[in-house]
Amino acid sequence: MRFSLGELAERFDCELLGDPGIEVDRVATIGNAASTSITFLANPAYRKMLLTTGAGAVILDQSSASDCPVAALVTRNPYVVYAKVASLLFPEVITERATHPSAVIATSASVADSASVGAHVVIGENCTIGENVFIGPGCVVGDDCHIGHDTRLMANATLVRRVTMGARCTIYPGAVIGSPGFGFARDKSGWVHVPQVGRVTIGDDVDIGANTTIDCGAIEDTVIENGVKLDNQIQIGHNVRIGEHTVMAATAGISGSTTIGKRCMFGGASGTVGHLTVCDDVIVNGLSMVSKDITVPGIYAGSFPAAEVNVWRRYVARFRQLDRIAKRVTNLEAMQKKK
Numbered sequence: 001m002r003f004s005l006g007e008l009a010e011r012f013d014c015e016l017l018g019d020p021g022i023e024v025d026r027v028a029t030i031g032n033a034a035s036t037s038i039t040f041l042a043n044p045a046y047r048k049m050l051l052t053t054g055a056g057a058v059i060l061d062q063s064s065a066s067d068c069p070v071a072a073l074v075t076r077n078p079y080v081v082y083a084k085v086a087s088l089l090f091p092e093v094i095t096e097r098a099t100h101p102s103a104v105i106a107t108s109a110s111v112a113d114s115a116s117v118g119a120h121v122v123i124g125e126n127c128t129i130g131e132n133v134f135i136g137p138g139c140v141v142g143d144d145c146h147i148g149h150d151t152r153l154m155a156n157a158t159l160v161r162r163v164t165m166g167a168r169c170t171i172y173p174g175a176v177i178g179s180p181g182f183g184f185a186r187d188k189s190g191w192v193h194v195p196q197v198g199r200v201t202i203g204d205d206v207d208i209g210a211n212t213t214i215d216c217g218a219i220e221d222t223v224i225e226n227g228v229k230l231d232n233q234i235q236i237g238h239n240v241r242i243g244e245h246t247v248m249a250a251t252a253g254i255s256g257s258t259t260i261g262k263r264c265m266f267g268g269a270s271g272t273v274g275h276l277t278v279c280d281d282v283i284v285n286g287l288s289m290v291s292k293d294i295t296v297p298g299i300y301a302g303s304f305p306a307a308e309v310n311v312w313r314r315y316v317a318r319f320r321q322l323d324r325i326a327k328r329v330t331n332l333e334a335m336q337k338k339k
Helices: 005-011 044-050 078-089 309-338
Strands: 015-017 037-040 057-060 071-074 163-165 176-179 184-187 190-193 200-202 213-215 222-224 282-284 298-300
Touching (some): 005 071, 005 078, 163 176, 176 200, 200 213, 213 222
Parallel strands (some): 037 057, 163 200, 200 222
Antiparallel strands (some): 015 071
16 A cells, blocks of 8 residues: 555644655654655664665654754654554455354354454354454363454464453464463472362453463452553463553563553563562563562663673672671661771
8 A cells, every 4th residue: 555645644644855756555663664664763762774765754852853864754752643643554454244153152142243263263162252253273262261352363273261361462473371370389298289160251452472372360350450461471460450451561570460560571580479469660671570569650670780700700799798797887887886
């Protein structure tokens, strides 16, 4: 598809610097864009590439506009406008509304006529599949699951049982939602499995990445609220609650019975111990572990960057001396007070 810069500027409320008749038909990175491509500048680290870009147009903010050698769409949030332009240039393919003959659907299930059910899909007892839902090949929708309208399950996603999902969600390949949580009680002979009898409740406009797992509640529900975005390979434990519009990057891990507030951001490989609360508007940097409640909004970190191995060994040696040094400081302060 092709769109003129004049059309894009009007549609997305941008200031246009340049010829409104220029047309673009693709997106590209700022360093590899051609004359029919549109690109964006949101990270100052790439600003030096702006001077030599071959793009037909660049989406950027006012502070960078004077350095742009080609046409520009000026906006306060270039990345958001880029996302909208890319969606316009590459619209989602509308699938045929049909049920593949190899699908197995329980007689007690209700599937909307406008839904699309792919090859080798299994839909269990007492399920409800809403309008315009897409269920990709190999998906399993277990008993007592309910999927809201316009939600998409990509290939091989699994809803184990008793999962309620809102509207306009996207579940990417291999995600598993509603599997039993890690619940065991210890006695003298070993470990006794604790039945996990809760549900998973997912709001509207939620994205769940490839191979991400969300455990069902042990007694009460695991809850993912509206607008949450989860990256690939994330683990959400039983009875976790994640507040609206929180986002988490790949391999984050949230232990059981943790409550995460609204609009939080968790970096890659970050996580929490169980049974704690993180308030609204918290950012947890990548590789950081939250080990106690966070009650004040802000940015939190708890990891060290990689260093040359001999330097790291010196760090470790000093860490081991901290307790001894602390005791010496305490003793010295006590002696000072006596004088």
